Structure formats: structure tokens, C-alpha cells
Amino acid sequence: TxxxxxxxTSQILAAGRxxxxxxxxxxxxxxxxxxxxxxxxxxxxxxxxxxxGTTGKGEVPDGYSVSRxxxxxxxxxxxxxxxSQTSVYFCASSPDRGAPGELFFGxxxxxxxx
Amino acid sequence: xxxxxxxxxxxxxxxxxxxxxxxxxxDSASNYFPWYKQELGKGPQLIIDIRSNVGxxxxxxxxxxxNKTAKHFSLHITExxxxxxxxxxxxxxxxxxxxxxxxxxxxxxxxx
Numbered sequence: 001t002x003x004x005x006x007x008x009t010s011q012i013l014a015a016g017r018x019x020x021x022x023x024x025x026x027x028x029x030x031x032x033x034x035x036x037x038x039x040x041x042x043x044x045x046x047x048x049x050x051x052x053g054t055t056g057k058g059e060v061p062d063g064y065s066v067s068r069x070x071x072x073x074x075x076x077x078x079x080x081x082x083x084s085q086t087s088v089y090f091c092a093s094s095p096d097r098g099a100p101g102e103l104f105f106g107x108x109x110x111x112x113x114x
Numbered sequence: 115x116x117x118x119x120x121x122x123x124x125x126x127x128x129x130x131x132x133x134x135x136x137x138x139x140x141d142s143a144s145n146y147f148p149w150y151k152q153e154l155g156k157g158p159q160l161i162i163d164i165r166s167n168v169g170x171x172x173x174x175x176x177x178x179x180x181n182k183t184a185k186h187f188s189l190h191i192t193e194x195x196x197x198x199x200x201x202x203x204x205x206x207x208x209x210x211x212x213x214x215x216x217x218x219x220x221x222x223x224x225x226x
Binding site for chain 1: 115120123145146148150155156157158159160163203207208209212213214215216217218219
């Protein structure tokens with residue numbers, strides 16, 4: 001079972017360049033999320049989508065954008081990368097059937113901005 | 115918004131001993147409290163969760179307790195084994211909130 005697939009696994013990016021992290025799920029979950037993980041700060045929510053066609057801002061949305069054109073895909077775009085966006089990025093999904101529940105995470109994308 | 119604090123940041127125990135990780139949350143509207151385990155190079159995985167209408171939940175060697183009045187919840191691992199070594203995250207969310215807020219994590223070392 002694939003679950004959540006993220007790509008790329010890791011990437012080195014020059015500051016000022018743009019980058020899209022891809023996320024696909026095969027579980028037909030309604031809600032999808034992007035988190036960044038930094039040492040000592042845990043997982044911080046960047047953006048979320050509770051259903052196809054809608055998105056919302058999380059705790060640390062600045063410098064990132066998302067889209068949710070369909071149920072399965074939830075790409076995260078950095079329009080002009082900065083070194084502070086060096087992090088491990090996790091995509092997640094949940095069924096979200098009217099009550100909060102388990103998040104299913106991908107394996108992560110490690111991004112280094114130089 | 116919701117804020118979740120987690121302690122300790124690092125915990126080292128001897129195999130067979132118990133481990134306790136504690137979290138506090140700020141928003142009284144939160145009603146779902148999951149715990150995730152993250153192994154090296156992997157994404158977090160749910161190990162146990164508790165909803166606000168329950169005070170305690172057990173699953174084999176793992177238990178979670180919730181004190182809604184004090185806004186505290188804790189993870190208890192008994193008879194620890196080396197494979198319990200990982201990073202553990204607590205989290206909080208609420209119905210209709212669409213945001214799960216995580217604590218900073220606890221790195222657990224179980225020494226054989």
C-alpha cells in the first residue's frame with residue numbers, strides 16, 4: 001500500500017530559486033497537510049486543505065503556497081527559496097469524517113537552501 | 115491559537131524501565147490528543163490517541179492519560195525495549211479545526 005508519496009526525497013536548492021514539493025495520496029482522504037520539521041521545534045503546520053478546491057494557512061505559511069486541484073494531489077511551492085526554509089517537509093492526510101483523527105504521513109522531503 | 119508544550123526533550127532509560135512523557139495544551143476547545151512515534155528517516159506514525167471524553171487509554175505497554183481541567187496529557191511506556199528508541203510527539207486538535215498542533219518532540223533512548 002503506497003499511502004502518501006512525496007517527491008523528491010531530497011533536494012539542494014540555490015537561494016532565490018523556486019521549488020515544488022510533490023505529494024500524492026491513494027487513500028481518498030479528504031484532508032491533506034504540509035508540515036516542516038526542524039530540530040527542537042517539532043512539526044509545524046504550513047498549509048492545509050480540508051477538501052479539494054479549498055486551502056488554509058497553518059502556523060508558518062509565509063513563503064509557501066499550495067493548491068488542491070483534486071483529492072489526491074497537494075503540491076507545496078516555494079516561490080523564491082531562502083536559507084531559513086532549509087528543513088524536512090512532511091505531507092500528511094486524514095479521512096476527516098467530521099471529527100479529528102489520525103494523520104498519515106509520507107516519508108519526508110529534505111530540502112537544503114544555500 | 116493552540117500551543118502544545120512537551121517535556122522532556124530527551125529521555126534516557128534502562129531497558130525494562132518505564133518512560134513518561136508529558137504535554138500541556140492551551141486551548142480548552144481541543145478534544146483529540148494523539149501520540150506519534152518517529153523512527154530515523156521515517157514519517158511519524160500514530161501509536162495511541164485519546165479523546166476528551168476519556169481519562170485514560172491503554173494498548174499493551176503503552177498508556178495515555180488526560181487531565182482536561184489541568185490541560186495535561188501524558189504518555190506512559192512500560193517495560194521499555196530497545197526498539198522503543200525513537201522520537202515521540204504529542205499533539206492536539208479539535209473538531210472542525212483542521213489543524214493538528216504538535217509538541218516539540220521527545221527523543222527516547224532505551225539502553226540495553
